[in-house]
Amino acid sequence: MEALLKWAIINGATASEDAPKRDAATEESIKQKKLDPAIIDAILGKPASVQMTECLDAIENKDTPLKAREIALDDLEMLVENIDNASNLQPLGLWPRIIRLFEDPEPSVREGALWVSGTAVQHNPSAQKAFNGLGNVLAVLRNKEEAPGVRAKALYCVSSFVRANVTGLTQFVADNGLAIVVEAVDNGGATLKQKAFFLLRALIDEAMDDETPEELRPGKHLIDAIVELGAVDATASAAAQLAAAGEAAAFEQALGFLNSLADATEGGNRAVKQNPSLRLALAQASSAFGDWAQDDIFRITAHS
Numbered sequence: 295m296e297a298l299l300k301w302a303i304i305n306g307a308t309a310s311e312d313a314p315k316r317d318a319a320t321e322e323s324i325k326q327k328k329l330d331p332a333i334i335d336a337i338l339g340k341p342a343s344v345q346m347t348e349c350l351d352a353i354e355n356k357d358t359p360l361k362a363r364e365i366a367l368d369d370l371e372m373l374v375e376n377i378d379n380a381s382n383l384q385p386l387g388l389w390p391r392i393i394r395l396f397e398d399p400e401p402s403v404r405e406g407a408l409w410v411s412g413t414a415v416q417h418n419p420s421a422q423k424a425f426n427g428l429g430n431v432l433a434v435l436r437n438k439e440e441a442p443g444v445r446a447k448a449l450y451c452v453s454s455f456v457r458a459n460v461t462g463l464t465q466f467v468a469d470n471g472l473a474i475v476v477e478a479v480d481n482g483g484a485t486l487k488q489k490a491f492f493l494l495r496a497l498i499d500e501a502m503d504d505e506t507p508e509e510l511r512p513g514k515h516l517i518d519a520i521v522e523l524g525a526v527d528a529t530a531s532a533a534a535q536l537a538a539a540g541e542a543a544a545f546e547q548a549l550g551f552l553n554s555l556a557d558a559t560e561g562g563n564r565a566v567k568q569n570p571s572l573r574l575a576l577a578q579a580s581s582a583f584g585d586w587a588q589d590d591i592f593r594i595t596a597h598s
Contacts, residue, residue: 346370346373346374346386347388349369350391352366360403363402368406371413380415380418380421381418381420381424383414384420384424392427393427396427396431396434401444405447408431408447408450409447411431412450412454413454416454417454422455422461425455428452428455429469431451432448432469432470432471435448435475435478436474436477445486446486449475449478449493452466452475453489453492456471457493457496458500460510460511463512467516467519472519475490475493476520476523478490479491479528480528480531484539484543485544487544488547491529491551492550492551494525494551495551495554498554498555498562501513501514501515501517502558514558517562520555520562521562526566527571529548530569530572531571533572533575534575534579536579537575537578537582540582542583549587549594552594576591577595579591
């Protein structure tokens with residue numbers, strides 16, 4: 295830093311100022327400092343594109359200690375929170391490298407790569423358009439043997455990709471994504487169930503949003519598909535499990551999903567309110583969670 299400041303003072307002198315006389319060695323030293331990128335990096339920091347590439351270099355290097363790989367993933371995730379950085383993943387050729395990490399032997403690396411991807415595509419049409427790893431993410435989500443944290447981050451990535459993204463939602467439906475999310479309700483842990491209910495509710499709300507042009511939303515067709523895929527039966531089973539385990543946060547999301555489904559269409563209403571397994575599960579859960587859940591449970595179990 296001291297050498298750089300000296301360089302700045304010398305080079306800032308005008309012809310009318312008494313600048314120190316430079317000998318040949320000084321001139322050569324100044325020229326080197328002008329051209330030394332390390333000096334510039336020290337002052338301005340490396341460009342984000344360089345930082346993202348270096349993060350991936352470290353992550354992909356199997357000689358890098360696992361903790362350092364995890365830190366590099368955290369750093370990369372923070373970088374792609376910036377919408378411009380996330381959009382630059384494609385021109386930098388980094389998306390294929392990130393997607394390959396979904397199959398890394400280390401669960402924490404798989405989880406981190408999915409986290410990075412979900413953050414990059416969230417509310418970012420440019421990154422959503424460039425991302426071509428949905429099939430890979432759904433494969434992770436569907437794998438019941440996968441670590442719970444990895445599956446949860448996969449669902450986060452799916453949610454970030456499909457919400458407010460009609461092209462992504464279309465691909466999601468074509469790739470059997472709805473069925474995979476319903477499977478997660480059925481066979482996932484409490485955290486995965488909670489995220490699945492949240493996504494299903496969000497999709498219902500978007501599908502029925504009158505402010506969105508009709509051609510850009512699936513409407514009742516999405517509701518019909520959710521019902522046909524057995525989501526209500528899966529939720530009945532999940533509600534009983536969550537009540538027994540005292541998982542209030544996940545149970546609350548289940549109630550939110552059920553009420554959204556019942557409010558959306560007549561078919562959704564019938565599916566929710568005429569399901570005997572669901573009525574039984576909610577009746578049993580009513581005493582487990584106290585007064586806060588009573589109104590939502592009543593709305594679901596009351597006859598149309």
